Amino acid sequence: TKRYSITLLPGDGIGPEVITVAKNVLKLVGSLEGIEFSFQEMPMGGAALDLTGVPLPEETLSAAQRADAVLLGAIGGYKWDKNEKHLKPETGLLQLREGLKVFANLRPATVLPQLVDSSTLKKDVAEGVDLIVVRELTGGIYFGKPRGFGTNEKGEDIGFNTEVYSTHEIARKRRGQLCSVDKANVLEASMLWRKRVTAIASEYPDVELSHMYVDNAAMQLVRYPKQFDTIVTNNIFGDILSDEASMITGSIGMLPSASLGESGPGLFEPIHGSAPDIAGQDKANPLATILSAAMLLKYGLGEANAANRIENAVLDTLNRGFRTGDIYSTGNKLVGCKEMGEEVLKSV
Amino acid sequence: TKRYSITLLPGDGIGPEVITVAKNVLKLVGSLEGIEFSFQEMPMGGAALDLTGVPLPEETLSAAQRADAVLLGAIGGYKWDKNEKHLKPETGLLQLREGLKVFANLRPATVLPQLVDSSTLKKDVAEGVDLIVVRELTGGIYFGKPRGFGTNEKGEDIGFNTEVYSTHEIARKRRGQLCSVDKANVLEASMLWRKRVTAIASEYPDVELSHMYVDNAAMQLVRYPKQFDTIVTNNIFGDILSDEASMITGSIGMLPSASLGESGPGLFEPIHGSAPDIAGQDKANPLATILSAAMLLKYGLGEANAANRIENAVLDTLNRGFRTGDIYSTGNKLVGCKEMGEEVLKSV
Ligand SMILES: CC(C)[C@H](C(=O)O)[C@@H](O)C(=O)O
């Protein structure tokens, strides 16, 4: 039996509901694949603020650092919206990313044939979209210094090259097309970014590298999203474009994400927020968190078989017609968060 | 007879073609409205680089500053893409904006009933979209200083309050809804921004102010664009969101823009680029530039009647079925740039 320790950070709003469901899925899949998980639940975000006065208690960060992987629900809510910056739930998330040194954020946006009608885009534009945004996660204006991509306080390149390499690797394992998004016609940091992504491209002759300005990328995602395979971009552009891309799929309740560093535990979380308006009502879609658990298995632990099991179970559950409210369409079976989780367990 | 001097900056790519057409429309409308224009054509962008070695020659800037309004075609092209920053066509545009102190950039995105099918969004999502993005144009990371919105080097508020006021004025003249877009959960500059937009809101009780994070705004534009009336945001977010919004209309060849300061000439230009791939082929859609000339009349010169004449002529031309390639659909008449211009003249 293989053993892994997972730190669970349920967080706020619908976070606890979706984490409970994903945990059960991990347990069952583990038992079938000869994997034993030990779970440790720690407070984070608004929940941690209420409990301890800070959004990321030291105990939470050190538990996360010691774990094999970290699964996060969601953070934030109206209650803490007016807090000062260092007391915002979001600040805890930024501290967690920094503390885990997870500099590469992978955000797939895939239109499943079962859900193509959920997109606001015309069917022929939406169907077949299958892209991934790789977002630089621990640099840029998010961390106050208008410095180049991936350099640390001393101007060193820590993490940078690794990210560029891993970005090319990701594109290679997909359809071999890498689109680097920047604003190199205006920003110095983007000019540097472009230079470096280009430099390493020569080591990946099988990957086709292109460059696009961020404003154009925001347009092209609406105009013809199928042109994209792997998009790589900086922190703030990635924040905006990955959310835009996710909405193009029409089902953000379905989309997982992974944040990876050079070594150490990865951070896995659904891309949706804490949805305080439906919290505690058993209405949340747990599939994004379940699929984040699949990314955890694949990218965090190297357990590809277990990951595939989860992904197939999710597809099977959709094929059997189960839908939470956010992806419901007539003819299907409307279920809540818990019931969706139970159906996925049946499909595992 | 009223007299106005207009500086024309044809620029690069399709710029000269669309400027020629718009100039003819201005002339005709002027003659019907008792307005006489004196036009002065000056080099700018790549054209200026080739001619003088810099993207914004001093003569061009001072001519623009002395004019009553400035009409720009488009700038940029592959030829100058690898230039150093100070020798890029784009740098000339930034210098022009700074030199004219035009800090508020108005970018309407309207889905015309005649063109609703051009959008990649489903018809019920796209139809009726009528929003405007007001983008802060001379601050932010575009000008190298990670400073608050609208403060100058000395930390003073020059231009800031005027923009916030004019933003509320614009919303008031529209449907009274102002959505301020920021990233106040992460960026200090956004926190300041939010505070100020909110402070001045109390003087506009008839304008309903809301706030949205930029990543959410990028999603909401795809999900339900009709929720927006007036969006106000900073330079880089405005660059991205206004392009996204324009693509949602499906006809960026139709969209004008205006850049205004506290006093002095405004800068008017289509939002599309220089389209080097179709330059010189008489394929460009001149309507965005013609509609920019209408904004010039309305916002730059206070000649609302003349502006309406142009807007009506454009609608009439569309109703008569004339379409350039970018907005063509079967059943309509495909025309080139020049012929489209001639049809608009007939409709004036
Ligand atoms: C909550 C916020 C700090 C965060 C970010 O901007 O990174 C979120 O929008 C995300 O994309 O994960």
Ligand SMILES: CC(C)[C@H](C(=O)O)[C@@H](O)C(=O)O
């Ligand atoms: C060409 C470029 C400098 C410019 C900008 O980023 O402002 C353009 O994208 C625009 O939106 O007008």
